Amino acid sequence: MSDKHEHEFEGFATRSIHGGFHGDEYGSVIPPIVQSSTYKFRNTDHGAQCFKDHTQGYIYTRLANPTIDVLERNVASLEGGADALACSTGIGAVNTLFFALLNAGDHIVMSESIYAPTRINIERHWSRFGVEFSFVDSSDADNIRAAMKPNTRMVFIETPANPAIAVTDIAAAAAIAHGNGCLLAVDNTVLSPVLQRPIEHGADIVVHSITKSLNGHSDVVGGIIVFAHKEHYKEVHHAWYHLGATMDPHQAWLVIRGLKTLELRVKQMQKSAKKIAKWLEKHPKVKRVHYLGLKSHPQRELNEKQASGPGSLMSFELKGGLEAGKAMMDAVRLCSLAVSLGGVDTLIQHPASMTHVGMTSEERQEAGIPDGMVRFSIGCETTADIIADLEQALARV
Ligand SMILES: Cc1ncc(COP(=O)(O)O)c(C=O)c1O
CATH class of the missing domain: 3.40.640.10 (Type I PLP-dependent aspartate aminotransferase-like (Major domain))
Structure with a gap:
């Protein structure tokens, strides 16, 4: 009113x-x-x-x-x-x-x-x-x-x-x-x-x-x-x-x-995401990282024209495809295997075996969601702890 x-x-x-x-x-x-x-x-x-x-x-x-x-x-x-x-x-x-x-x-x-x-x-x-x-x-x-x-x-x-x-x-x-x-x-x-x-x-x-x-x-x-x-x-x-x-x-x-804490949370999550994306990009089991904060993202400049930052959502592709994605999901301990994004808890999910399981592998590929792709929403936990969790989970892939 x-x-x-x-x-x-x-x-x-x-x-x-x-x-x-x-x-x-x-x-x-x-x-x-x-x-x-x-x-x-x-x-x-x-x-x-x-x-x-x-x-x-x-x-x-x-x-x-x-x-x-x-x-x-x-x-x-x-x-x-x-x-x-x-x-x-x-x-x-x-x-x-x-x-x-x-x-x-x-x-x-x-x-x-x-x-x-x-x-x-x-x-x-x-x-x-x-x-x-x-x-x-x-x-x-x-x-x-x-x-x-x-x-x-x-x-x-x-x-x-x-x-x-x-x-x-x-x-x-x-x-x-x-x-x-x-x-x-x-x-x-x-x-x-x-x-x-x-x-x-x-x-x-x-x-x-x-x-x-x-x-x-x-x-x-x-x-x-x-x-x-x-x-x-x-x-x-x-x-x-x-x-x-x-x-x-x-x-x-x-x-x-x-x-009340929106700006604090979003900025902290983004700070952490920038570090994690760079770390993931160098990992031998990771094929590609899709994150607007990385120089490798083809639309980084367009995003910078209209947004003041890349945020805390990214996806990355594992070299080992579907099986690698599933193995990593089953191994995470700190990151929660859950859909959704933008919260203080770090959430990770594997579209090919979860949200997009109803599509064929070819349909997913066409939609830009390869079988080894992992979606990752970084939360407010200590950055080093998130990286440590990823490291131990990727070791089991
Ligand atoms: C970009 C986007 N828009 C809309 C929705 C729908 O929101 P809700 O789940 O609150 O109904 C979602 C949910 O994941 C989303 O990610």
């Missing part, structure tokens, strides 16, 4: 710690968890006012909640947006956006290297309602341009996209989208607003899996949609609370706590 636009504090860390909370009647330093599903009206006139204009008071937590409002104001500020809508999951945020903005007969252009369920939702589900789509290698902006049609309503990219760590030029994608009268939405989950703020490069909408670095502690699932322009927020707002993939106050409160 009320205007969530907030740029009162200048520093990023200051805003991530204090942003969005305007105090309460108790003088709480930390925003309280308002764990109420519904709210009392002062009288029937007040109830009528609230239904006519949601800024006049809270009605029901699916529509708005004071704790969730704090989170939305905070993340909108960190991304440089006008407003935000919190969602129950990251994929809930993606689907809310499609539900609100795509109609039968509309066309969407999407990066082919994208979080798999985002692609699957368009391909299998939104297509049932008449949404047309093109998946393109968006690391070359000309492919986006070539895919545009008169009925294209949205360009949706994820940059960098994993596990291939492919980068899309946000400003170029925005220029193409706007030149064709449509919107650019960017999934900014991997780098977070600490390192990349797509709205500054022309994006209209940013989505996040809050589950990842925004919360940062692998203990919450959630999502958020940030809008550069209030008009798009208003367009999506109604559909958001009618679709119902909205957030819970306790979930929001945990993320508000996580956000």
Whole structure:
């Protein structure tokens, strides 16, 4: 409720710690968890006012909640947006956006290297309602341009996209989208607003899996949609609370706590990742490391143009292929063999035997995911301990 636009504090860390909370009647330093599903009206006139204009008071937590409002104001500020809508999951945020903005007969252009369920939702589900789509290698902006049609309503990219760590030029994608009268939405989950703020490069909408670095502690699932322009927020707002993939106050409160250390965590994880990537690159059992902080990454310069760092997500290929990948996964002790990314715990996974096991080896190869590829999200543990764990696990390969 009320205007969530907030740029009162200048520093990023200051805003991530204090942003969005305007105090309460108790003088709480930390925003309280308002764990109420519904709210009392002062009288029937007040109830009528609230239904006519949601800024006049809270009605029901699916529509708005004071704790969730704090989170939305905070993340909108960190991304440089006008407003935000919190969602129950990251994929809930993606689907809310499609539900609100795509109609039968509309066309969407999407990066082919994208979080798999985002692609699957368009391909299998939104297509049932008449949404047309093109998946393109968006690391070359000309492919986006070539895919545009008169009925294209949205360009949706994820940059960098994993596990291939492919980068899309946000400003170029925005220029193409706007030149064709449509919107650019960017999934900014991997780098977070600490390192990349797509709205500054022309994006209209940013989505996040809050589950990842925004919360940062692998203990919450959630999502958020940030809008550069209030008009798009208003367009999506109604559909958001009618679709119902909205957030819970306790979930929001945990993320508000996580956000306080966002910049510290992201920078520490990136510092560690830079050292680990260099170490891995020299290891005799490693064929190739895909990390935007290495000179060997072909899109390093493009990433530097639009982001202030390479982040802490990388993938590397083992010379021994599928069996080597499995052997390494079964040998790690400190790194957790688990999906997800961006948390303080280091997570490692082997797409060929885990997340992408449903594809054939040839299909994986075509998608840029060779059988020996390992995806690696570096956490906040002591760097030397992570390297020691990798060393002992690689010795068993
Ligand atoms: C880049 C990206 N976008 C969206 C999602 C979906 O988020 P969630 O798992 O919170 O629904 C994920 C989850 O892994 C992701 O990595």
